[in-house]
Amino acid sequence: MRVAIYARVSTDDKGQDVENQLMQLRDYCKAKNYTIVKEYTEYITGTGKKRRPVFEEMMEDARKRKFDILLVWSYDRFSRAGLKDIHYINDLNEWGVKFVSYQESFLDTTSEMGELLLPIFAWIAKQEAKKISERTKAGLQRAKSEGKNLGRPKAEINLQEILALRQQGLSLVKIANKIGCSKETVRRRLNELERTSMQTGSDSLKVIQSEESNESVSDKLSQRTGELKLNQNTDINGSQINNNQNSNQNIEIGENERQI
The missing domain is CATH 1.10.10 (Arc Repressor Mutant, subunit A)
Incomplete structure (x- = not known):
């Protein structure tokens, strides 16, 4: 069987060394007659959410079936989020890659017991996520009823x-x-x-x-005001023209009357 080993330590692990994990995992593979095709080692600084490039590379290799078994020191070395990351094991299972935890014998999908327990762990993780969601909604509803600003x-x-x-x-x-x-x-x-x-x-x-554009609001206002003035002038001029026409007509009528 082709085996990939994943070992991880963080700065929070006092006195831990990735070699301590690798040594026992290598001995385990030797006892099982497994062939180690690759060792993935990762050092994480702090506890914040950070990318795990080595982990991502390992999962991509698993998807491509470059190994048959993924061996880790313990589940908490594999995942920092507990059962919330159980979906990674489900992914491995779908890709035909088995998962083995050296410290937790029940997390061994090469055995029937491990295959049986995996859906149970997945169900527990789902229920926990559901409870967290319900507690969050309840908290938001209470805050809303108390008039607190949620945004x-x-x-x-x-x-x-x-x-x-x-x-x-x-x-x-x-x-x-x-x-x-x-x-x-x-x-x-x-x-x-x-x-x-x-x-x-x-x-x-x-x-x-x-x-x-560079046109200011005041320019827009001036433009609109100018349009209004233009319209007013047009009306005024129009009225003046009509008045002049009426005056001319009156003059003509007066002259005709004198001639008569």
């Missing part, structure tokens, strides 16, 4: 600062980076202010400029 706290946006930065010619991205929010937040607040300005007739937004 992220709203960022404090200083509109005067945004306007001042915009007046200095800064882009939306630079403004967002400077005040610590997203570009879309800055854009949205500026758009809200622009709409308010247009409705109230306020000219306090002269410093806001469109991202797509």
Whole structure:
């Protein structure tokens, strides 16, 4: 049987050495007449969630059936998340690769007992995940009933600062980076202010400029005001023309009457 060995230690393991694991695992393979095709050793720093490139390489090799058995020192060396990672063993089983834990004889899928226990462990892991989910939902529901804000706290946006930065010619991205929010937040607040300005007739937004062009809101306001004036002048001029026409007609009528 072709065997791959996986050994792992972390900085939290005081006095542990990966060679201590490898030595006993090699002896185990020798006693079983297994052929070691590869040894995967990994050193993990800290307890945070980090990528495990060696582990990922090993699982990919297992998927390609480069070995028949995966041998580990103990399950906690294989997984740092307990039974939540039992799906890895299920994957190995689907790929036709057996899993053996040196320290836990019941975690040996080369035996009938191990094959029997694997679904049980998977069921336990599923139930535990379900309980965690239910507890989380219950906690959220309680917080909601107590009127607590479940979302992220709203960022404090200083509109005067945004306007001042915009007046200095800064882009939306630079403004967002400077005040610590997203570009879309800055854009949205500026758009809200622009709409308010247009409705109230306020000219306090002269410093806001469109991202797509250099035209300021004040320019837009001036343009619209100019259009209104043009329309008014057109009406006034039109009225004046009509009045002049009426005056000319009256003059002609008066002259005709004198001739008569």
